[in-house]
Amino acid sequence: MEVVAGDKKVQNTTLWLECAGPLVTLPVVGSYVAYFPQGHSEQVAASTQKEADMQFPSYPNLPPQLICQLYNITLHADQETDEVYAQMTLQPVTGEKDQSLMSNLGIQTKEPTISFSKILTASDTSTHGGFSIPRRAADKVFPPLDYTKQPPAQEIVARDLHNNEWHFRHIFRGQPRRHLLTTGWSIFVSSKRLQAGDTVLFMRDQNGHLLLGIRCAKRQQTAIPSSLLSSDSMFIGVLAAAAHAAATNSRFTIFYNPRASPSEFVIPLVKYNKAVFHTQISVGMRFRMELETEDSSTRRYIGTITGIGDLDPIRWPNSYWRSLKVGWDESTAGQRQRRVSLWEIEPLSSPFIVCHSSSLLLRSKRPRLPQGLGQTLSSEEVLESPMKQSSLWGRGEEGTTDIQNLNLQGLGLE
Amino acid sequence: MEVVAGDKKVQNTTLWLECAGPLVTLPVVGSYVAYFPQGHSEQVAASTQKEADMQFPSYPNLPPQLICQLYNITLHADQETDEVYAQMTLQPVTGEKDQSLMSNLGIQTKEPTISFSKILTASDTSTHGGFSIPRRAADKVFPPLDYTKQPPAQEIVARDLHNNEWHFRHIFRGQPRRHLLTTGWSIFVSSKRLQAGDTVLFMRDQNGHLLLGIRCAKRQQTAIPSSLLSSDSMFIGVLAAAAHAAATNSRFTIFYNPRASPSEFVIPLVKYNKAVFHTQISVGMRFRMELETEDSSTRRYIGTITGIGDLDPIRWPNSYWRSLKVGWDESTAGQRQRRVSLWEIEPLSSPFIVCHSSSLLLRSKRPRLPQGLGQTLSSEEVLESPMKQSSLWGRGEEGTTDIQNLNLQGLGLE
DNA sequence: GTGTCGGCTGTAGGCCGACAA
DNA sequence: TTGTCGGCCTACAGCCGACAC
Numbered sequence: 001m002e003v004v005a006g007d008k009k010v011q012n013t014t015l016w017l018e019c020a021g022p023l024v025t026l027p028v029v030g031s032y033v034a035y036f037p038q039g040h041s042e043q044v045a046a047s048t049q050k051e052a053d054m055q056f057p058s059y060p061n062l063p064p065q066l067i068c069q070l071y072n073i074t075l076h077a078d079q080e081t082d083e084v085y086a087q088m089t090l091q092p093v094t095g096e097k098d099q100s101l102m103s104n105l106g107i108q109t110k111e112p113t114i115s116f117s118k119i120l121t122a123s124d125t126s127t128h129g130g131f132s133i134p135r136r137a138a139d140k141v142f143p144p145l146d147y148t149k150q151p152p153a154q155e156i157v158a159r160d161l162h163n164n165e166w167h168f169r170h171i172f173r174g175q176p177r178r179h180l181l182t183t184g185w186s187i188f189v190s191s192k193r194l195q196a197g198d199t200v201l202f203m204r205d206q207n208g209h210l211l212l213g214i215r216c217a218k219r220q221q222t223a224i225p226s227s228l229l230s231s232d233s234m235f236i237g238v239l240a241a242a243a244h245a246a247a248t249n250s251r252f253t254i255f256y257n258p259r260a261s262p263s264e265f266v267i268p269l270v271k272y273n274k275a276v277f278h279t280q281i282s283v284g285m286r287f288r289m290e291l292e293t294e295d296s297s298t299r300r301y302i303g304t305i306t307g308i309g310d311l312d313p314i315r316w317p318n319s320y321w322r323s324l325k326v327g328w329d330e331s332t333a334g335q336r337q338r339r340v341s342l343w344e345i346e347p348l349s350s351p352f353i354v355c356h357s358s359s360l361l362l363r364s365k366r367p368r369l370p371q372g373l374g375q376t377l378s379s380e381e382v383l384e385s386p387m388k389q390s391s392l393w394g395r396g397e398e399g400t401t402d403i404q405n406l407n408l409q410g411l412g413l414e
Numbered sequence: 415m416e417v418v419a420g421d422k423k424v425q426n427t428t429l430w431l432e433c434a435g436p437l438v439t440l441p442v443v444g445s446y447v448a449y450f451p452q453g454h455s456e457q458v459a460a461s462t463q464k465e466a467d468m469q470f471p472s473y474p475n476l477p478p479q480l481i482c483q484l485y486n487i488t489l490h491a492d493q494e495t496d497e498v499y500a501q502m503t504l505q506p507v508t509g510e511k512d513q514s515l516m517s518n519l520g521i522q523t524k525e526p527t528i529s530f531s532k533i534l535t536a537s538d539t540s541t542h543g544g545f546s547i548p549r550r551a552a553d554k555v556f557p558p559l560d561y562t563k564q565p566p567a568q569e570i571v572a573r574d575l576h577n578n579e580w581h582f583r584h585i586f587r588g589q590p591r592r593h594l595l596t597t598g599w600s601i602f603v604s605s606k607r608l609q610a611g612d613t614v615l616f617m618r619d620q621n622g623h624l625l626l627g628i629r630c631a632k633r634q635q636t637a638i639p640s641s642l643l644s645s646d647s648m649f650i651g652v653l654a655a656a657a658h659a660a661a662t663n664s665r666f667t668i669f670y671n672p673r674a675s676p677s678e679f680v681i682p683l684v685k686y687n688k689a690v691f692h693t694q695i696s697v698g699m700r701f702r703m704e705l706e707t708e709d710s711s712t713r714r715y716i717g718t719i720t721g722i723g724d725l726d727p728i729r730w731p732n733s734y735w736r737s738l739k740v741g742w743d744e745s746t747a748g749q750r751q752r753r754v755s756l757w758e759i760e761p762l763s764s765p766f767i768v769c770h771s772s773s774l775l776l777r778s779k780r781p782r783l784p785q786g787l788g789q790t791l792s793s794e795e796v797l798e799s800p801m802k803q804s805s806l807w808g809r810g811e812e813g814t815t816d817i818q819n820l821n822l823q824g825l826g827l828e
Numbered sequence: 829g830t831g832t833c834g835g836c837t838g839t840a841g842g843c844c845g846a847c848a849a
Numbered sequence: 850t851t852g853t854c855g856g857c858c859t860a861c862a863g864c865c866g867a868c869a870c
Binding site for chain 1: 457458461462470471490492497499501641642643644646647648649650651652653654655658661662666667668669671674
Binding site: 535538540542546548549592 | 833
């Protein structure tokens with residue numbers, strides 16, 4: 001994988017992931033994924049601040065989810081705002097291919113990184129002073145200072161996603177003593193147009209080099225009328241591109257913007273299958289779901305499933321996208337999603353629910369189910385045919401694959 | 415018509431037109447236009463810096479030009495860059511409508527404005543000083559100074575497209591004396607992020623109020639990878655939206671960006687008809703064409719038609735879009751288009767070319783001509799059948815036609 | 829007529845510890 | 850431990866005419 005910034009290419013995959021947020025995972029090249037046009041449309045809606053309100057053409061051959069192989073992925077950062085996004089090229093898969101490769105978990109293993117992030121205060125961003133480094137952060141990621149010097153100080157060099165160097169004076173002073181970035185900081189703030197509430201991020205890579213990234217506060221995401229394409233054309237473009245790719249079995253390219261998109265819409269097939277075919281869901285069931293907190297860490301919230309049904313029965317009947325209506329335990333849940341997808345939650349298992357009951361529950365609530373993988377198998381068939389299931393999942397969890405098998409042209413039928 | 419800046423609405427239509435450039439014309443609401451998907455794609459290509467290279471779905475029912483009625487138009491300016499663009503909603507027309515409206519020339523009459531523009535110099539944009547006002551410009555658009563005061567000076571207030579007020583100190587000083595904008599100028603420069611080479615524009619409206627706008631140098635237009643939609647999806651979105659609108663006879667919305675688009679792609683139908691059906695064109699013919707100059711005025715260039723034929727014979731056979739290959743008289747013509755459309759040029763009529771000779775010339779060079787309005791009549795038929803021509807155009811030269819004849823499905827062979 | 833420069837001046841950018849949350 | 854402030858100093862933003870093209 002490579003990181004592309006504008007036209008230049010750099011290698012800071014881990015920095016990209018840090019900027020994308022703690023919950024973002026990326027599928028690996030060659031793995032199988034489920035692509036959701038609905039989720040893609042939501043990203044467009046969130047970016048254009050506009051719902052899809054026009055009369056769209058219907059694409060009867062475009063299912064709510066398209067099973068694809070990830071042909072390519074490149075990581076990017078907006079040249080101006082440093083906003084991160086990924087470009088993925090997807091190859092729709094037909095029903096007849098060998099599906100053994102699908103056992104691959106299909107996500108990047110996130111190596112643990114030495115990093116810290118801080119939400120900028122008014123003092124941090126004002127022109128009056130510098131940046132106050134949290135104590136633990138300085139100890140953890142910055143090179144140790146020589147405390148015998150008076151005052152202890154050093155020059156810090158860090159690179160951003162575009163591989164630009166930023167120089168800062170790191171000093172330990174004041175009464176009581178604290179770590180500060182002074183000279184060079186205000187240039188960085190004005191160049192990136194940082195404001196109080198935005199997040200800055202420092203990390204150390206394997207070679208001990210410092211990297212830094214930024215994450216703009218959510219409000220900043222607003223107001224991109226784009227001036228290039230009407231939102232109608234964008235919605236239609238998303239659907240038409242997917243429909244055409246599905247119909248002609250050809251590759252198509254999408255952009256995934258982890259900070260703008262309400263949810264991931266390219267899901268590893270293993271994760272999707274596990275959630276859809278191997279998890280019992282019913283109204284009243286309680287679950288956990290991991291969400292990003294204000295300070296860029298994660299927290300598990302508890303909720304209850306209050307309903308199961310189509311988010312958009314007209315355009316997308318029988319879709320698993322946000323098919324669960326949920327309520328949240330905590331009263332501060334105002335901003336949390338009221339609809340989630342199966343693969344986002346972790347059911348709080350109860351010993352009273354046995355496995356086979358799920359299909360009954362599902363079927364009773366949703367008489368016609370999405371086809372899932374199913375250009376070939378319907379969900380009912382999958383759920384009711386252990387043989388077929390095991391043939392799908394029988395090759396083990398380790399996920400080693402031969403790259404040759406990743407070329408779809410070269411994929412034999414065995 | 416209204417100008418929409420971000421979400422707010424203001425009324426500076428003339429300012430918008432000044433910023434758009436001297437050659438830009440806008441159709442009026444209710445008038446009939448020809449919309450060219452090819453031209454729209456070119457705007458996307460220019461904005462994304464990418465050609466359409468993927469395998470596009472074919473839209474067999476989408477002709478190279480779509481005859482529409484302009485249902486609505488709103489003028490906009492990018493909140494950050496002040497880049498101007500127009501949002502147009504187009505209603506494809508069916509054969510049964512009353513066509514009396516088509517006699518309307520269909521473009522905004524551009525009222526003469528008191529204005530001046532200046533390409534910013536290094537001194538204008540440096541933090542070291544202010545803005546040097548050209549002498550004639552100061553006399554023409556700014557309120558007269560009281561030269562009895564020492565020094566003569568006044569406060570200038572001007573509004574931009576977003577209706578924001580900008581305050582400047584206008585002073586007449588130095589040896590030799592000259593007009594300058596000092597206090598307030600540098601704030602304007604840094605706010606709009608102006609650089610040497612960009613253009614600033616002052617004008618006075620009917621009430622004597624000052625307005626100002628900016629036009630970024632061309633180079634600035636580069637590098638908008640958009641991060642939201644792949645260029646493939648954009649191209650496909652443009653085509654799919656138009657095809658769907660044509661098939662279902664429903665309105666669709668497009669954005670026209672006059673500074674980014676190589677050519678206008680929504681052409682008043684009268685202008686289109688006149689050029690396509692009432693102008694004799696042949697290889698070797700000489701023509702004039704008006705183009706924008708470096709300093710935002712216009713100039714006529716002379717050229718010769720060197721060929722006639724499809725720009726893209728595969729995707730857009732029989733299209734009038736850029737169907738003329740041309741050469742330019744002046745050697746400095748490197749950056750000028752090598753292909754233009756019929757309605758962009760003004761043939762230099764020669765008394766030796768008589769009317770009917772044109773069809774012979776046309777036929778010899780272009781065995782298969784674009785069908786123009788015609789899915790039913792070939793160009794040859796039109797050209798060779800004076801009766802049919804006169805039946806289409808028999809109501810005089812002003813271009814009144816029966817809309818029934820314009821609908822391709824509804825066009826009888828008589 | 830106007831682009832760029834050197835000279836001068838004042839404001840705000842930016843480093844410091846004090847102090848309090 | 851760290852956010853904000855007043856004090857202080859200096860860099861540069863910004864106003865001026867000189868000068869040249």
